[in-house]
Amino acid sequence: MAETRFSLPAGSETQSYEDKEKNPGTQRTLEASPDDVILNRFSFMGPVLSKLFASGVEARGVERVPEDQRETKNMWNNLLMWWSVNTVLTTLPIGVLAQEFFTLTLPHAIATIFCFAALGAVATSFVATLGPKTGLRTMIITRFSSGYVGCTIYSVLNILTQLGFSVTAVILGGQTLASINPGTLPLVAGVVIVGLGSLIPCFIGYNMVHHYERYAWMVLFIVMLFLLGLGGHAGFEINAQKPFEDTGKALSSDILSFGGIVFGSVAGWSPVAADYNCRLPANTPSIKIFTLTFFGLFIPITFVEIVGALLMTITKEEYTDAFTAGGTGGLLGQVLSPWKGGGKFILFLLAFSVIANNVPNTYSAALSIQALGRPFAKVPRFFWTLVIFAAYTIAGVVGREHFAEILSNFLSILSYWTAFFIVIVAEEHFIFRRPGGRLGGYNLDDWDTPSRLPLGIAGILAACFGVAGAVVGMAEVWYIGPIGLKAGAAFGADLGFELAAAFSGITYPVFRWLEIRYTGR
Template sequence: MASQYDIEDKEKGGYESPSPAELHTVHLAEKDPDSALINRFGRLGPVLSKVFASGVEARGVERVPEDQREGKHAWNNLLMWWSVNTVLTTIPIGVLAQEYYDLTLPHAIATIMCFGALGAVATAFIATLGPQTGLRTMIITRFSSGYVGCTIYSILNILTQLGFSTTAVILGGQTLASINPGTLPLVVGIIIVGVCSLIPCFIGYHMVHYYERYAWMVIFIVMLFLWGLGGKAGFDINAAKADEPTGRDLSAGIISFGGIVFGSFSGWAPVAADYNCRLPVETSSYRVFILTFFGLWIPICFAEILGAALMTITDPAYTDAFAADATGGLLAQVLSPWKGGGKFLLVVLAFSVVANNIPNTYSAALSIQSLGRPFALVPRFLWTILIFVGYTVAGVAGREHFSEILSNFLAILSYWTAFFIVIVAEEHFLFRRSGWGFGYDLDHWDSPTRLPVGVAGVVAGCCGVAGAVVGMAEVWYTGPISWLAGSETQGADLGFELAAAFAAVTYPPLRWLEIRLTGR
């Protein structure tokens, strides 16, 4: 019998229903992924059998059928995202408000909360599609952008998760190295954090959820300590008042920082469905949305505002620590009054990035499988090893440029996630769920000739890129519309707003035309 990936869809003047034998083969990997993978690898099958018997997840991008949805608690959504974002990695985003844009604390707080809410809404919507479809996020894009579009999005998501992971291991390594300067090389700290991040996602879905269910508890308490010690050192709400720009320069700074904040929230959208595709199909979408929204918005705002607040401490010891060792040095100084206890908390903070890095690594491996059938033939856990090697090497190479990597990466990240979210949302609400919509044919998630051709999705995505280009404001390029919205000296980064707007306007008519011409 042919494997799942050997089946070719047949079309004879329309859609031909697959034979029972074909359907059985297509569903084999969904029903029993362990056996399907073992059979594919021939002589290596017995080795894989032992790996899966030890508890490593066999399922990759294959759809989770309704009768295999063993997950029962949507509350895991809130706890998971709370753990993922109550981490050291989130704090430096708030630091950027003063470091790069000279914003006072009130303006930083308002920007974080407002742009954060927008990004949380977008990610929470994508999360609701997991229980409805039983599919991973990148595979869901096949229903709007076809096989080619899914491949493009998967490449973008791989780069995104590698970027997140790189910043995480650099910051974790910096913090470990700052505990006893000169004793632990930064490179070694990066490798240690990377290895710890690999283990849970190597094992798979259940281990990821188990770890994230509890990881937030200790770190949340540590962050409360940081708030208290920072307050004792002296938060100065007017610390950046003298340097804060006014007029159009101020609005440009707020808009640009807002794009970074939006990216820190919406950056989870391309992976949001990966972690609830095992929930029962009858799980309330409203509940999933609300729990995901608050699981993102509360902890990210909490940590980013903490970062912005710590930058208002004007004591020379604190400003010098930041100048010397960036965020890791600043945190070490904040905890220094507790001496040995403070160093212990720094170790805890350094390893908190593991919770953030786990979904990056796990979902990046799934995105590689989403590139196409040949990539899906390789077990998911092997791809996690490759991802680990990739971000560890990148972290070692870019270890001296953390702030630059973070600010530029998050801004660019917000561009593509904006039009990705818009296209998936318009497909869902206008063409799949409306009164005249045709629903999701989930049995054919891996059938190229039964999925949309993808021209509409790809072209709308290209229009989104065009919107980002004319609206972006980066060190290396500033678009013409960005200059119009900014000032003579500083452009306003409207990249994600225009990327979303351009895609939103072009996708519906293009998709309607595609359906009329192709029937799918």
């Protein structure tokens, strides 16, 4: 992977928000620790905050991590984290959608999962490489392509994205808990229990997130193997969907639309990918970060989604009835029923597996709130995790009966904005910030100085063109764009993320060249 210069004025480190507000043009030789900054800002809560920080709660938010404060950790944690995040219950229903909504046969479903998951993993892995190089969270990195205003727009989109992921996680986890002993635990209670379980690691912060995710995958990978074996014992009918699968143009529509959902399930991690390795040393090889992230995403996501697709090929009446009555959670309960009490214990583990998926959602959503601007960044990160927890738990309770619709529509729309976000960040990095490019690198000390960042006109305009591409190419239940309609049959083919990426990819270099020429930044 091509290297890009990341420059920082010699002897300087990132300033605190207070110093930048008072002296935006000056630089400091030392940076106050995040703990001290927050304690000074909220002195009336000093004793409480001191105990929180002493117990391991992370004080640092979106502030840049200076090179001398990086941690030399095993890079394999990067792979294990993504493995844990995706070897979970919430990944299974994506594979289920192949037959539930798109009537694809298993071979077509598997081929679609492999192709679109690989594309999404490449995009997310690229973003992950920027973490060690910059020491910045993902949303803050967007300031170097889309300016302060553009970063705010992306942060709002990312907050909604992580909330969407969290809502689907707590609903599915709650459904599964409720299915262990039907009628004994209300679905509302299941949603709240799963939400509470997700709060603790992300409240504590970066190190706790990595520590939890380092080990969570072990049990869950074995559980997925149990599901695969029990499903096979019940009987997979590989051609079960053959009589219902579309043909010709309609089949292409189904594959493209399902592919957009798969892409969204993987590329949906790109807006947070740098958040979890920004403390690695700046000289960490990009190729290692890219490779570990790619396989940490691709292997578990494809495996678990294929397991979900396989379970939908079981044609026995009791299994189809269980799915009709209880959705994915009901189907899993039926698959595990031969093990009786042991099967219920597996369901319990599956229900709480969504915590591994929900922790980065909550953690990064809190960071995205801080990225909205200095007033938000002054509020400690751990406070925003409480706000996010409350938001997705309430939304999960309200939408608990509409899981499949939420998942299908949410992941499709998610793929639209992440597509043009990735393209804009990548083009800024490889075209304008490369050695010998118009800007020649990043001055990382400018991360919170609006007067030194790009105005963001180019990034915002290119994003608008990306939205236009998504609109004309999308195919949702509630709207079908003109190109999406022509590309498919009666219900269209979803080309939203492909056209969003193309429209932004073509326009951004032109707009950015003009912006640099007339503003110099």
